[in-house]
Amino acid sequence: MNKIFLPDIEATQQLGITLGETLNAGSVILLEGDLGAGKTTLVQGIGKGLGIIDSIVSPTFTLINEYPEGRIPLYHLDLYRLEPQEVTGLNLESYWEGIEVTPGIVAIEWAERMPYLPDSYLKVCLKYGENGDRQAEIMVCGN
Numbered sequence: 001m002n003k004i005f006l007p008d009i010e011a012t013q014q015l016g017i018t019l020g021e022t023l024n025a026g027s028v029i030l031l032e033g034d035l036g037a038g039k040t041t042l043v044q045g046i047g048k049g050l051g052i053i054d055s056i057v058s059p060t061f062t063l064i065n066e067y068p069e070g071r072i073p074l075y076h077l078d079l080y081r082l083e084p085q086e087v088t089g090l091n092l093e094s095y096w097e098g099i100e101v102t103p104g105i106v107a108i109e110w111a112e113r114m115p116y117l118p119d120s121y122l123k124v125c126l127k128y129g130e131n132g133d134r135q136a137e138i139m140v141c142g143n
């Protein structure tokens with residue numbers, strides 16, 4: 001596990017930019033952390049790193065926002081409003097298998113709500129620090 005100190009919003013964005021610049025199509029990033037921990041901010045950085053000009057907005061109500069115009073597509077999901085059995089009906093695997101969708105980066109907020117997981121993924125847990133800062137824990141999971 002990797003722990004990264006994120007003193008301010010720019011640091012959270014920069015971590016996202018690095019991920020957006022380096023991750024391959026088919027990568028899944030599962031984002032965990034309390035309300036306001038910085039999940040959307042990190043995905044905004046990923047969009048920047050991919051060269052996406054569109055502004056990345058929280059998909060809390062739309063569930064899925066798709067941004068096709070960067071280096072590879074970005075699929076941004078937010079499961080906050082769903083129960084695990086509702087998540088099952090979304091066929092999330094079509095995003096990471098890239099069968100009916102062009103393979104890209106799949107970033108999922110509130111991944112705690114997922115009833116099943118991809119074979120391999122990055123897990124990013126965002127935590128509040130004592131002084132309004134944040135800390136990210138990054139784990140490479142699966143094969």
Ligand SMILES: Nc1ncnc2c1ncn2[C@@H]1O[C@H](COP(=O)(O)OP(=O)(O)OP(=O)(O)O)[C@@H](O)[C@H]1O
Binds near residue numbers: 132
């Ligand atoms: N490293 C940081 N230090 C301080 N503030 C930060 C940091 N990263 C992000 N923030 C701020 O935290 C606030 C909430 O961020 P964000 O919307 O990304 O959280 P979230 O985890 O997506 O929330 P939600 O659970 O509602 O989806 C924003 O105002 C953002 O600027």
Ligand SMILES: [Mg+2]
Binds near residue numbers: 039040041058078109
């Ligand atoms: Mg969010």
